[in-house]
Amino acid sequence: MTRIPGAIRSVSALASLLMPSAALHAQVVSARAVVTAPKSSVRFADVVERSNGVLAGLEVRLQAGRLTLSGSGTRGRLTPENSPIARTLGEVSLAGRYDVLSWLGAETRYVVRAAKSAAGYQRWEVFGLGARVLRELGGPGVRASAGLVYSPVAHVTAIEDPTLALSADVGISLAPEAFPLLIGLNYRTERYRFPSAAGRSEQFEALTLVVGLGVRRQRGRWTLRGVR
């Protein structure tokens, strides 16, 4: 499960195909502050190590018609429950989504996550494809979403690559149409299965709070309007 550059090329090609039709529609650019409470659980040789921490960062999102492109970067610390050795964790992700229907979107995501501690340096690179279901809950821009991403390409330094990488997330967001603000809560679970010979299994969870501010461009004019 390697060949990461090829995956990036695929994302770029898909984005360039979809961008022209999206440019005809209203465009929304939003910047969001992201605070994440991650939890990492690793089993290795029947020993489970769980770590918790806090990550903070920024996400920038461009929405044009049915196409949404986003990029984010977070950084923080992850401290094991039974060990004083903390890790510095950083994550950069690029994602694209095309809404096939008003409630269903196809999604692709490329994530690079790096952890550095006194014990060493580990880097994860994951490229995934998936689907997202959206549902308006009524009221002033309340929307729920759930997504499932399969990562055919996953590469981890220093250890064997996982044989299975899946990610699922669920979230709820509030984005009133009349205001440029967005508040969202998202919970993501990532599950990695390694070859049985390695005796290794990992699960990464993240509860993320997003507060964003956006501008909308319609008919050539930029206005502070709802982000969605």
Add this chain to the structure above:
Amino acid sequence: MRKLLALMALAAAPAWAQTGRRALEAGTERYQLADYQGAVPLLSAGLDPAAGLDDLWMRGVQRLADVLLVLRQDSLAATWLRWAVRLAPDFDVDEEVMPPAVARAGRAARAFVEATPPDRFGTVTTFQWGAAPRPAAEGTIRLAPADVPLSARIGSDQFLRGAESRRLPPGSYQVVVSAPGYLPSRLTVEVLPGVATIVGVSLLPETAGFLYVTARPWAVLSINGEWIGYTPTAGHRLAPLNHVLHLERPTGEATDVPIAVPDRGHVRVSWVTKRDTTGDPRIDGALAALDSAQTERGVELLRSLLGAQPPLTTGRTIALARLAEATWSLGEKDSARAHLRQLVQTDPFYLPPADAFNPELRAAYWAVRRETPAVAIRAPRDTVLDPTSIVRRLSQPSAGLALPLEVAVGQPGVVRIFLRFSDPRPHDSLLTVFAVDSVAGTSVQLVTADGSGLTPGAYTLEGEVATSGGSARDLLQLAVERLPVDTAAHLPPIPRDELEPETEKTPPPPRTILRSLALGVLAMIVPMALNDADLSGRWIPAPAGLIGGSVALASIVSSLPEAPIPENIRANGWRRTRWEEQNRRIAAENGVRLRRAAIRIRTTRVP
């Protein structure tokens, strides 16, 4: 000079003139009975100028010309008409009474006479009527005796000495009288059948000088007691002697100017109390040259200025008027008329002041004006019109505004005033149609084609005249703006928090609760599906519960059914209706105020 000739002719009235007058009356009777053959000798006999150049005489000439044209003696008719025009400059064919052929012949005769003026010195022509002039007879031309050995060439092959006479067929003849040491004198005379034409000449010596006289206001010029004509006078030949000029204005103001004319010298006399100024130093310089009696130089300067590019804008009217006057004084009558025509076309509003053009030039100006198609419209350059005062004045509701206009035409005709619109599409609206003889004042209602008032914007006012001589038009640009008027502000919308709530939430039905809970559970299951309880240490991750609960709660809250509150709806409806009524009333009052707002109109001439 022509009047002098007429006076001399009258002074020499013989006794048989009374007989001539009776012949004229008898000829008129024959003419009216269509006895043309019988009318010709009687009318010919009755036209002896000794009996006076009165209305009967003038009608007699026209009738004789008519008869001769009917009898196909066109040449003889032309000769009689030329003779009449030369003898009586006021003579004109009455085009409303006489047939067109006579009118045409009259115009041709006038053109011929004006093209063949005599030298302006020393010639006197008198006529001796035969006892019974016969239409087919020849006429006689006689050179009056003089103290010097005169000789005259008539046409190209006839020569006469002083006191000699020659019989010639009727017609117009050019006569050049000369004597050794004297300036030759040229004149054109008409030889009439059975009439003796006596040419008296007083030649000037070859050393005669030139006299230029300018007077403003114009004056009558006499030299040594002899009437010469109106000022300005240019190039008048005078014997190299001492003379006394007498200038007299129509107001009675007079002055005597003694002059000494040197051999072949130029004497310039200026009596100018009122100078024209235009503000353009080049034009003012040319006008100063004319005022100092330097006529040729002034004409040259004005011609170069008027022919220069770009065309003169200020002072063009005065320049043309003075150029016409100067060229007229130089004897260039056709050029003068061309300048007068340009003057009319440039500014139909120009009416020569009484003291500017002498009577001859004034008559020429009006004759040219009445033949030149031209129109000009004039409105106040910047005016404010108050519709309320118009409504009071007209005692009727008026949607438009009355703009005072002045209209001037050259040739009299029917003037149409159009208002041009460019929005929503280019079109014209005919405002008024009226006949204008010279200058007229009117006012036009500025309204659109459908009769509504004029909205602020840019418009073009067009004046068009169509005459028998052609058509002409003039454009005025109108900038219409509404002056500020106090209008009442509309009431702001009723704030939402001041309105009573029109609905209230009611408890959700069980089905909604179940569906929302199911949605929350579904949201929770998605991450749970991937959760490895052994690995994470929990079967149900707390964040999944938080998200699932939020989804369920949000779904329930957003799905709460709303029930209307009828009394609140009624109260709010009444408030909204009142708000709308008040705003409608304010809008109507504002509309009235805007319609009654004063309109400012600025006009600019379209070049």
